[in-house]
Amino acid sequence: MSLIEAKQSPDTRERILDAAEALFVEHGFEATTMRLITGCAGVNLASINYHFGSKEALIQDVFRRRLTWLNEERLNALDRFEKEAKGAPLKPHQIVEAFFGVSLRMAADTEHGGHTFMRLLGRTYTEPTAFVRQFLADEYAAVVPRFKQALFRSLPDVPPEEILWRFHFMLGAMSYAIAGTDALQLVAEYEMDEKDPGALARRLMPFLLGGLRAPLAGQAAKAKEKGSRRAA
């Protein structure tokens, strides 16, 4: 086994991963059968079990292939911001950019499958199959604490639990938007502009920041009388 042979199994592994990724997004894990995947990938039925061991292991590899890189990019972005801040707390929009901006940029990549994968990831956030839940928790174990701490430092006057809830809400807004389901067919007519992949980010980021920095429940009345010029 030389280094060149790392490419060995020509493309059947990758072809299976690509087909599975696209089919999982469209039909979910359960409804996507091995025969559907292998048929779509143009490989033999048994090759999934040969290359991955089981359907469950395939699902995990579909995520691992891109999620590891994604989370590294998120940490790199955070590192860059913290380096140029020279010890000072980051601005909230920088933290949001580091976490969600990277995701949205990957979701905008329609050529290398990033778009498909992010749709799958967004979908999976609300699909609590036990082993997928555990897998996601493990993959994010290194990322979440870093962003938690950065947010706490950035918003010292906001109760930590409130920050986490809002991070939680932001994650929900993004994952649903990226999943692209549009259950109520609200933006169906506007969703066509796939020519401009960055459009979603330009719409979503202000929303997320507006939500993150909204007045706290107790301060709602106080902030109202100061109401400055906003979209509303």
Place this chain on the structure above:
Amino acid sequence: MSLIEAKQSPDTRERILDAAEALFVEHGFEATTMRLITGCAGVNLASINYHFGSKEALIQDVFRRRLTWLNEERLNALDRFEKEAKGAPLKPHQIVEAFFGVSLRMAADTEHGGHTFMRLLGRTYTEPTAFVRQFLADEYAAVVPRFKQALFRSLPDVPPEEILWRFHFMLGAMSYAIAGTDALQLVAEYEMDEKDPGALARRLMPFLLGGLRAPLAGQAAKAKEKGSRRAA
């Protein structure tokens, strides 16, 4: 079998619906088998096909049982606000209250199954099984246009498509929060306070309004120099 005993073991139909609702939320539609439902409900396997016709019809009835009422309540709330506004445009927070407030109140009802159902609904928003998608679109057909129009009137200076996108984002934030998956285990430690069912609403509503009224992308820089006292 007296009347008393009839209540002891309630209607077979209703027991099936209750069991299915709870199991769908936990395992999804595909993974929830007929044998699991009937076993959990303590009824015969064949009774689902007898009372509902098919598994697909059961799924639709699980939704219909509560969703029709929920959407009526949303329209009622909107009617009340519009009546007391006497023709004037509604405030954004009233529209948000009419749509999301009703959902959150139902989600806070842990006694009559409202909580379980809203978790299921939140989960389903991102699960695009074809016939469920179609079903949801039909159920919301009467509601969505009303709220669209109310929002357009309420925010005449915001481009309509931007309003719809933000409504879209709000829906994502709420559905993920209600589904209660917490994929990244962000608020796992705080989610315990089920004693206070209104807590989620008090946290989520300011976030939604903050996002809805956030400065538009183009106006971000303009609004920044005016930055008033906010949570951040």
Place this chain on the structure above:
DNA sequence: GTATGATTCAAACAACCGTTTGAAACGAGC
């Protein structure tokens, strides 16, 4: 060419899926 290990293939495996069946049990009306 031949030997060797990795990969592919068609076929079969047991287990489970949603659904159907025909008989048994039930409750209300006469």
Place this chain on the structure above:
DNA sequence: GCTCGTTTCAAACGGTTGTTTGAATCATAC
């Protein structure tokens, strides 16, 4: 008592699921 329509029941249906098998094929090294 009996009848009749509704509901429940155990058993089986054909089809599909993920997985396994053992032989066939391939690529490489001697």
